[in-house]
Amino acid sequence: MAGRISMGARREITAAVVDRYRSAGRADKGRILDELCAVTGWHRKHAVRTLGAMVLISPEARRRRRPTYGPTIKDALVALWEASDRICGKRLTVMVPTLLPSLEKHGRLKLNEADRALVLGISAATIDRLLVETKIAAAGGKRRRVGFYSAIRREVPIRTFNDWHDPPPGFCEVDMVAHGGTSVAGSFIQTLTMVDVATGWTECMPLVTREGGLVVQAMERAQNLFPWLIRGADFDNDSAFMNDVVVPWCRAQKIEVTRSRAYKKNDQAFVEQKNGAVVRRLVGYGRFDGIGTTRVLERLYAASRLHTNFFQPSFKLKEKRREGAKVIKRYYVPATPYARALAHPKLSKGVKRRLRELYRTLDPVALLAEIRAAQAELGTRVSARAGKLAAAAKCPAPITNAAAFAKRLGNDVHLGEQRIIHRRMRRPYKKRMRMPSMLDPHLANIEGWLAAEPRLTALAILGRLAERCPEQFGPPQHTVVQRLLRSIRRKAAEMIIPPPAEDVAPVCKPGAGGDAPCDGHSATPPAPPILQALPRLHADHTTTRYQSSESNILR
Numbered sequence: 001m002a003g004r005i006s007m008g009a010r011r012e013i014t015a016a017v018v019d020r021y022r023s024a025g026r027a028d029k030g031r032i033l034d035e036l037c038a039v040t041g042w043h044r045k046h047a048v049r050t051l052g053a054m055v056l057i058s059p060e061a062r063r064r065r066r067p068t069y070g071p072t073i074k075d076a077l078v079a080l081w082e083a084s085d086r087i088c089g090k091r092l093t094v095m096v097p098t099l100l101p102s103l104e105k106h107g108r109l110k111l112n113e114a115d116r117a118l119v120l121g122i123s124a125a126t127i128d129r130l131l132v133e134t135k136i137a138a139a140g141g142k143r144r145r146v147g148f149y150s151a152i153r154r155e156v157p158i159r160t161f162n163d164w165h166d167p168p169p170g171f172c173e174v175d176m177v178a179h180g181g182t183s184v185a186g187s188f189i190q191t192l193t194m195v196d197v198a199t200g201w202t203e204c205m206p207l208v209t210r211e212g213g214l215v216v217q218a219m220e221r222a223q224n225l226f227p228w229l230i231r232g233a234d235f236d237n238d239s240a241f242m243n244d245v246v247v248p249w250c251r252a253q254k255i256e257v258t259r260s261r262a263y264k265k266n267d268q269a270f271v272e273q274k275n276g277a278v279v280r281r282l283v284g285y286g287r288f289d290g291i292g293t294t295r296v297l298e299r300l301y302a303a304s305r306l307h308t309n310f311f312q313p314s315f316k317l318k319e320k321r322r323e324g325a326k327v328i329k330r331y332y333v334p335a336t337p338y339a340r341a342l343a344h345p346k347l348s349k350g351v352k353r354r355l356r357e358l359y360r361t362l363d364p365v366a367l368l369a370e371i372r373a374a375q376a377e378l379g380t381r382v383s384a385r386a387g388k389l390a391a392a393a394k395c396p397a398p399i400t401n402a403a404a405f406a407k408r409l410g411n412d413v414h415l416g417e418q419r420i421i422h423r424r425m426r427r428p429y430k431k432r433m434r435m436p437s438m439l440d441p442h443l444a445n446i447e448g449w450l451a452a453e454p455r456l457t458a459l460a461i462l463g464r465l466a467e468r469c470p471e472q473f474g475p476p477q478h479t480v481v482q483r484l485l486r487s488i489r490r491k492a493a494e495m496i497i498p499p500p501a502e503d504v505a506p507v508c509k510p511g512a513g514g515d516a517p518c519d520g521h522s523a524t525p526p527a528p529p530i531l532q533a534l535p536r537l538h539a540d541h542t543t544t545r546y547q548s549s550e551s552n553i554l555r
Contacts, residue, residue, distance in 0.1 A: 010040045018054045069118060072111070074130050076100075076119050079109055081131055086138070089127035096120060153242040159234050159258035160267045168346040169198045170231035171256075173271035174219075176210065176240065177279045181287030181382075189288045189297065191279050192218045194226075194233075195271045199340040200316065201226065201309050202274050206297035208290075212245035219250075225305070227341065227351050232256035236268060278308055282375065286382035293381045300374035307367040309337045310359055316340075438472065439484050450488060458482040 005013075014036065021032050036047050080099050084092055097120060103109035111119065136142070164171070177191040178184065190207045192215060203225050205218040223230055233255050235241035242259065250257045260267035282304055288297070313334040320329045335343075338359060342352050439446070442465060449456055449464065458481040465473040465481070 005040060010042075013039060014050055014054065018051055021051050069122070069126065069130060072115050073118055073122070076109060076111060076115070077122070077127060077130055078134055079103065080119075081127075081134070083108075086135075089124035089131070092127055093122065093124045096122070152244060152247055153237060153259070156235075156242065156247060156257055156259045158261055160261065160264070161269050164197055167197055167232070169196055169201075169228050169341065169344060170226075171197050171234070172230060172232065173197060173234045173268050174241070175236060175268060175271040175275060176207075176238065177275050177283075178210075179283065179286070179288040181285065183287070187289060189290075189294055191283070191297070191301075192222075193271055193274055193279055194219075194222050194230075195274050196226070196337070197270055198344060199337045200270070200314055201337040201341065202278055203305060204279060204301040206294045206301065208294050210240050212240055212243045215240055215246050216249050219246075223253075227355055228347060230255055232258065234258045234260065234268065236260050237262050277314075278304070282371070283378065284382075286379075288378070288381060290381075293378070296374055296378050296381065300371060300378065303367045303370035303374065306362055307364060307371060310362055311364045311367075312336060313339075437480070437484070438477070439480060442468075443484075446484065447488065450485075458485045461485065 017032055017036060021029055024032060033044055033047050033051075036042065036051075037044055040047070042050070080096060080103070081087070081092060083099055083103060084095050087095070100109070100111075100116070100119060104111070172194045174192065174194050177193060178188065179191065180186075180188045187209045190210050192205045192207055194203045194205075195201070203222045205221055207214045207218060219230075219233070230253075233250055235246075235257070237259055240246070247257055265272050282300060283297070313336050315331045315334050318330045318332050320327065322328070338355060341347055341355060446461060449461060458478060462473060462475075462478055462481045465477075
């Protein structure tokens with residue numbers, strides 16, 4: 001009855017009993033409150049506050065009590081709170097007997113005996129209440145946001161991954177996959193994924209946006225798609241599930257509601273695995289929005305649910321044990337959700353008979369052709385990202401004929417073919433052609449200067465170039481000259497360091513002297529031209545001497 005009374009009717013009822021409540025005694029007031037709570041559905045405290053607000057009492061008649069903690073106590077608490085690096089009231093109340101004498105000793109706080117006794121005896125709740133305004137000001141005028149759905153979330157029991165204990169078909173894990181692409185701004189499509197824990201049966205429903213009412217509609221559709229009744233739903237802590245729409249609806253449908261622990265995705269391991277193996281594999285990571293795209297997704301999921309549940313075997317964990325630091329897992333033989341449903345002893349014969357009849361009518365190639373056609377249409381709707389739409393426009397039209405699609409599967413296989421909905425593979429970087437440099441006409445002069453003075457710096461070379469062409473060279477060209485000088489010295493180093501011995505060592509006949517030529521060539525190769533010009537370096541130096549001198553040459 002209380003739920004059918006409007007707010008206006010509640011006000012009228014309260015106004016009718018307020019006079020009786022004002023003049024009644026203690027026992028009569030209790031009876032009036034009981035009647036008012038039974039009729040309106042209010043909590044007793046709310047009814048007391050409402051009646052008290054309507055009772056007109058003059059300000060002079062109200063009893064006033066002097067505040068226990070005045071401005072002096074509040075200022076002392078602020079000083080203690082700052083000295084403790086702004087800890088909470090429960091921690092601060094433990095530190096007050098330690099901090100207060102320290103602040104008084106160093107002359108940072110002065111209190112009389114009465115105020116000192118009040119500060120030492122203050123409770124944690126009072127500390128937090130007195131510091132509310134100070135904390136808001138310290139946070140930049142912003143108050144900490146409290147979760148709106150925290151009360152409903154606390155009512156839902158937690159179920160972890162180890163709490164399932166081989167449930168019968170009908171207990172599902174439920175999660176949502178966001179199709180927002182690289183941004184979560186605005187409204188975009190969400191996919192509601194429901195996975196049966198016992199068999200692995202998977203149902204996916206697209207939602208135009210993330211909203212509790214749409215979640216209820218999707219679960220109603222899922223009840224008609226599942227071959228058996230849904231008995232339980234295990235959600236995460238998302239506010240789209242933990243609200244006053246979804247949870248009461250599930251309980252009204254006699255669906256057991258549980259939730260996972262916060263930030264513990266392994267509690268929903270079954271549905272998290274299907275989010276990647278089914279949803280992301282079919283749809284990809286692009287951004288989708290709008291009713292038209294939602295209809296395409298519905299068509300895609302309508303074909304994929306039959307192909308996934310009847311023709312896609314999957315693994316299921318059999319046991320897991322730990323041996324020291326090693327975790328050993330054992331799995332059942334891969335089976336389709338359809339095969340697991342037929343083998344489950346707790347499913348009725350009628351359900352199994354309907355599944356067999358549906359299985360006889362299915363053509364996996366026709367389902368796959370429908371999936372590919374929906375994916376091709378979906379790929380053209382992905383938000384523009386690195387030429388995605390341009391690539392989609394060049395793709396051939398999807399083949400909707402199952403026979404033509406099957407023929408193409410057998411004869412027209414493209415290795416590494418990437419679907420349009422997925423991320424594009426990175427192409428190899430195409431090297432750019434070298435553009436003419438302003439130093440090209442002066443390259444011979446620069447090489448001559450370096451041959452005569454190997455230790456010449458880029459700044460000195462730039463100065464010589466500026467003397468010849470002052471209108472062309474100046475301080476801005478210092479980096480260009482440095483880059484050229486680095487390239488020339490790198491080439492000089494490659495010429496100085498000889499190649500490996502097995503590649504260039506001549507084959508000498510046994511008995512030949514160390515100075516004897518081999519195959520008409522000298523045993524010691526001639527020094528490079530730039531090496532001949534370097535001071536104190538000669539062609540008869542050993543390879544070790546060349547390598548040790550490399551650091552001096554490259555300076």
